[in-house]
Amino acid sequence: MTDSHARPGLAVEVVTLFPELVLGNLRHGVLGRAIERGRLAVGTVDPRAYATDVHRTVDDRPYGGGPGMLLAVEPLATAIDAARARLPAGGPVIYLSAQGRQFGQADAVRLAGSAGYVLLAGRYEGVDERVLETCVDEELSIGDYVLSGGELAACVVIDACARLLPGVLDNERSAVEESFGDGLLDWPHYTRPEEWRGLKVPQVLRGGNHAAIDRWRRMQALGRTAERRPDLMARRTMDESDVRLLAEYRAARAADEATNLGARRRGPKTDAETEDKP
Ligand code: 4HQ
Numbered sequence: 498m499t500d501s502h503a504r505p506g507l508a509v510e511v512v513t514l515f516p517e518l519v520l521g522n523l524r525h526g527v528l529g530r531a532i533e534r535g536r537l538a539v540g541t542v543d544p545r546a547y548a549t550d551v552h553r554t555v556d557d558r559p560y561g562g563g564p565g566m567l568l569a570v571e572p573l574a575t576a577i578d579a580a581r582a583r584l585p586a587g588g589p590v591i592y593l594s595a596q597g598r599q600f601g602q603a604d605a606v607r608l609a610g611s612a613g614y615v616l617l618a619g620r621y622e623g624v625d626e627r628v629l630e631t632c633v634d635e636e637l638s639i640g641d642y643v644l645s646g647g648e649l650a651a652c653v654v655i656d657a658c659a660r661l662l663p664g665v666l667d668n669e670r671s672a673v674e675e676s677f678g679d680g681l682l683d684w685p686h687y688t689r690p691e692e693w694r695g696l697k698v699p700q701v702l703r704g705g706n707h708a709a710i711d712r713w714r715r716m717q718a719l720g721r722t723a724e725r726r727p728d729l730m731a732r733r734t735m736d737e738s739d740v741r742l743l744a745e746y747r748a749a750r751a752a753d754e755a756t757n758l759g760a761r762r763r764g765p766k767t768d769a770e771t772e773d774k775p
Contacts, residue, residue, distance in 0.1 A: 507662055508538045508613035510580035511651050512573070514555060514620050516541035518648040519655075528656060531665045539655060540583055544568065547575040556621055565622035573624065577617060577632045585612040589634040592617045592624065593647035593654070597636035600650075602677040604637065605657035616654060618647030680733055682726060684717035712742070720746030 531537040556566035639650045687698040701713045
């Protein structure tokens with residue numbers, strides 16, 4: 498017997514003209530297994546099923562003219578209602594759009610803990626504003642770029658949520674230990690061989706001192722976050738141990754910079770650094 502009834506699951510419905518784009522994406526890997534095991538249930542509702550004319554029309558022309566079409570209002574609203582009816586009451590209806598607030602790990606945590614939610618994946622130029630006002634609770638963007646449809650964005654949201662559910666990752670610790678679990682970027686990873694293209698695996702990782710390894714990884718996560726994402730760093734409160742580790746990282750980095758280790762990271766020498774100038 499499996500423990501699928503002993504652990505909370507998550508139900509998501511996606512309103513989309515391209516169900517296969519969503520379902521085909523989620524069939525693989527960790528998420529595919531979560532679905533098989535009943536931790537995650539993803540359904541789709543196609544507005545085309547609710548189109549009433551003989552051509553099953555799902556697009557319509559924008560008032561004011563201009564290029565492109567919108568999703569037809571009535572089949573879309575009916576599809577959203579059908580999606581909501583399949584889920585426990587109370588879950589939000591979320592429209593994926595570049596105009597939304599940016600989706601982040603905090604949203605993933607919140608939605609993973611919800612009873613379920615509906616994702617509206619648009620196509621064409623988007624959705625009539627009145628549908629958003631009356632049928633949609635939130636508008637989320639996965640980033641500042643333009644997609645051809647909301648389906649990939651929906652998959653991103655589902656993926657980020659599902660991997661937080663108990664029993665979805667093999668190692669339940671990994672969801673909290675990895676990147677963003679603690680608001681930090683990930684530390685560097687190494688596998689075999691010990692030396693590859695002249696580059697060695699850091700000595701501390703080759704020894705069996707797990708306290709030293711944990712300490713090194715925390716130091717790397719802090720250092721890389723400070724270097725690459727000062728915006729994330731500014732938002733955190735550092736305890737004494739983190740302050741010490743970050744100082745140690747910076748001291749080691751400054752020492753590297755004085756050697757060829759720093760040069761490799763910096764890339765080619767500038768003219769000023771090159772000795773054989775014309
Ligand atoms: N879209 N984050 C869907 C996006 C988008 C984004 C453009 C949404 C096309 C039809 N969605 N419309 N960025 O670019 O979520």
